[in-house]
Amino acid sequence: SAVISQKPSRDICQRGTSLTIQCQVDSQVTMMFWYRQQPGQSLTLIATANQGSEATYESGFVIDKFPISRPNLTFSTLTVSNMSPEDSSIYLCSVAPGQGASYEQYFGPGTRLTVT
Amino acid sequence: DAKTTQPPSMDCAEGRAANLPCNHSTISGNEYVYWYRQIHSQGPQYIIHGLKNNETNEMASLIITEDRKSSTLILPHATLRDTAVYYCIVRASGTYKYIFGTGTRLKVLA
Numbered sequence: 001s002a003v004i005s006q007k008p009s010r011d012i013c014q015r016g017t018s019l020t021i022q023c024q025v026d027s028q029v030t031m032m033f034w035y036r037q038q039p040g041q042s043l044t045l046i047a048t049a050n051q052g053s054e055a056t057y058e059s060g061f062v063i064d065k066f067p068i069s070r071p072n073l074t075f076s077t078l079t080v081s082n083m084s085p086e087d088s089s090i091y092l093c094s095v096a097p098g099q100g101a102s103y104e105q106y107f108g109p110g111t112r113l114t115v116t
Numbered sequence: 117d118a119k120t121t122q123p124p125s126m127d128c129a130e131g132r133a134a135n136l137p138c139n140h141s142t143i144s145g146n147e148y149v150y151w152y153r154q155i156h157s158q159g160p161q162y163i164i165h166g167l168k169n170n171e172t173n174e175m176a177s178l179i180i181t182e183d184r185k186s187s188t189l190i191l192p193h194a195t196l197r198d199t200a201v202y203y204c205i206v207r208a209s210g211t212y213k214y215i216f217g218t219g220t221r222l223k224v225l226a
Contacts, residue, residue, distance in 0.1 A: 004159070008167060031212050033212070033213075033214075042203070042218050043160070043214075044216070045213055048212065065117070079161060090157055092160075104150060104162045105162070105214060106162060107159030109158055110157065110158065110159050
């Protein structure tokens with residue numbers, strides 16, 4: 001398993017500004033993921049962030065809006081840029097520390113973002 | 117698109133077994149079934165996963181039908197703390213992505 005922390009836990013931001021969310025893992029992991037959960041909805045994968053390579057974004061998400069850094073095997077950041085009220089969501093990071101054909105993901109506690 | 121279908125909500129009496137069904141009729145032979153739950157918009161918590169055989173751990177049991185087109189998560193003695201949204205996810209072997217469906221909101225009643 002893995003223990004994941006996120007900062008900040010919540011924030012209220014003004015439209016047009018940017019927020020950087022940090023994700024810290026207690027062990028070295030290759031695979032890290034960022035999700036968004038809009039109010040009352042399920043989780044949607046934003047991107048996969050592997051250390052040493054560019055993040056891979058899912059359909060509907062672009063690097064200019066959600067730039068991601070992955071400087072080492074225990075840390076990543078997600079920036080929500082030029083925010084609008086539609087970006088109000090919970091943002092979660094997860095990691096897949098296992099090996100082999102089957103392994104589970106472990107999720108951080110999430111960052112609750114409100115854009116006014 | 118999500119590869120799984122779950123009922124939107126279920127109730128269960130405290131102390132009774134909670135049986136949560138999941139349909140994954142398009143599952144392929146190398147795809148695993150994972151179950152997670154999310155309590156009060158916290159990060160999802162891993163419960164159990166399986167490929168073909170039934171699985172059991174300290175939290176739950178996973179029953180997968182022989183044709184693998186459906187599965188059931190069993191919480192043997194539900195408590196109020198088991199009230200959560202439960203997600204059934206199919207992940208293809210060799211990929212890392214989870215596609216979350218809408219989940220089942222389980223409410224455990226006192």
